[in-house]
Amino acid sequence: MSINVLYLAHDLADAAIRRRVLTLKAGGADVTVAGFTRGRNLLEGEPGVRTIVLGETSDGKFAQRIGAIVKASAGLKSRLAGIDRPDVVIARNLETLALAGQAARLFDRNLPIVYECLDIHRLLLDEGWKGRLVRAFQRHFGRRAQLLITSSPAFVENFFQPRSGLSLPVLLLENKVLALDPDSLPLQPTPRAPKAGEPWRIGWFGAIRCAKSLAILTDFARRMDGKVEIVLRGRPAYSEFADFDRIVADAPHVTFHGSYQNPEDLARIYDEVQFNWAIDFFEEGLNSEWLLPNRLYEGGLYGAVPVALKSTETGRFLAHRQIGVTVDKATPEALEALFSQMTPEIYAEQFARITSVERGQWITGPADCRALVAKLASLKPDLRSPAEMQAASTMQS
Structure with missing residues (x-):
């Protein structure tokens, strides 16, 4: 099914924007992207995608x-002059x-x-x-x-x-990995317990924006004195840290390896760690x-075993599937207690649990892409008058 989509993007440097655009393309849509930049435009040079820069914005500067x-x-x-008329x-x-x-x-x-x-920005809550105005x-x-x-x-x-004042049909699209050729994925991840004398490695990949997580992990790594290594990869939100580069440089057993391409590099970077930091205190x-992170x-x-807080939606997601490691509190002391007891046998059991989950839980495949585009194509023109739309907005408030 072919439709024209005009995609308005808040951040052309966001890997999730690229993933959504590729999803739409794989589903049969023609996509024009107009958006703001906060760094390198990840869609620049993407075949078949026209991008229009609307301006530049900054993290944390509302x-x-x-x-x-x-x-x-x-x-x-x-x-927008000269682009094809969009359908949505x-x-x-x-x-x-x-x-x-x-x-x-x-x-x-x-x-x-x-x-x-x-994401639900703090001002919306x-x-x-200020919150009433933004809502x-x-x-x-x-x-x-x-x-x-x-x-x-x-x-x-x-x-x-309960709080938005919007009354809209909801389409839940989890932050799954885009796999346009599922048959090309590894048939099964392999266990990768560290060799004797090597540390357990915990990966924190993606949008690195949580100063509290960084403080916890650097303290924890220091306490473990080489028994655990923290591996950071992705795009730090520098506005959220006093001095990200200095903190990481000064922290023993913590390394930052810069950005990576998603989904192209995922197999390689996750194969280098045993555990996956799935805790966030940014909001x-x-x-x-409430979030379920990428x-x-x-x-x-x-096959990276997630570490999460029990009380969060991520913790509930893991508990429902009986996978992962959850903690009541994410403190350096709690993590030290957990990993001081970690053995190859415990890790192997956790690894087996997560790799037994059906693959469709983790990926967006071609059929999912087509279903999304079909859903968009089914939307009808909005024939309400401006007065009717204003009345609906007033009723929702």
């Missing part, structure tokens, strides 16, 4: 991002949702709009005037949406249903409690 949205809005008509507009995150209605009107004001939200902003711009795409049922249960008590699925596919 006011700057609002300014970038306003500026992009003023120039949106010229930026997808807005990734709240900042691009603000542009979605305007983008649709440039072609046909009735075009269906999809709101894709895979704030109980003060009103989301409610106003979300009144044109026909579908919500999100990645964790806990986001729906804890925010979208502690809120988003961090690394959960990546490590699951390649």
Whole structure:
């Protein structure tokens, strides 16, 4: 099924954006991406994908991002001139949702709009005037949406249903590994217990944005004195750390190996570790409690045993499947107690459990890509008048 998708991206340097665009392409869609940059555009040079840069934004600078949205809005008509008429507009995150209605009107004001939200920003959960304002902003711009795409049922249960003011059908798309040729994946990961005298290795891969996790892991590695090594790979959110590079350089038994390509490098990097750090305190008590992170699925596919907090959605995901290692509290002391008792036999049992999970739990395959595009193609034009949409927004609030 072929449809034209206009994908509005909040961050062209985000590997998850690239993964979604490749998913849409594999499902039969023609995709044009218009978005903001916060680093290298990972879609630059991607065959068959046109990318349009709307401006530059910065991590952790909400006011700057609002300014970038306003500026992009003023120039949106010229930026999108000449692209094919889309059949659907997808807005990734709240900042691009603000542009979605305007983008649709440039072609046909009735075009269906999809709101894709895979993280709940702390401001959306704030109980003060700022939070009320941001939720009103989301409610106003979300009144044109026909579908919500999100990645964790806990986001729906804890925010979208009770607090967002949006009333939208939900499509749950977990952060699974994109596998366009599932037959090319390794038939079965192999156990990789360390040789005598070598450390256990815990990988923390992907979006590295949690200062508390870094503090816990560096302290823990110091306590273990060479019995455990922490391996970091991915894209640090430098705005969240006092001095990420210095902290890592000064920490014994902690190494950072930079960025990697997803999904192309996943088998290699996960094969180098036994355990997978699946704990996050970036939005502690809120988003961090509810998310199901990319690394959960990546490590699951390649046999890295996840380490998670029992009280979180990730912990419940693991408990339901009887896999992984969970702790009541993520402290250096708790991790030290856990890994001081770790043996090749315990690891082998945990490895066997995770590799026994059916592969479809971890991957998005070609059939899933086609199903997503078919769902988007089934959306009907929005024939409500502006007054009717405003009334719906008021009722939802």
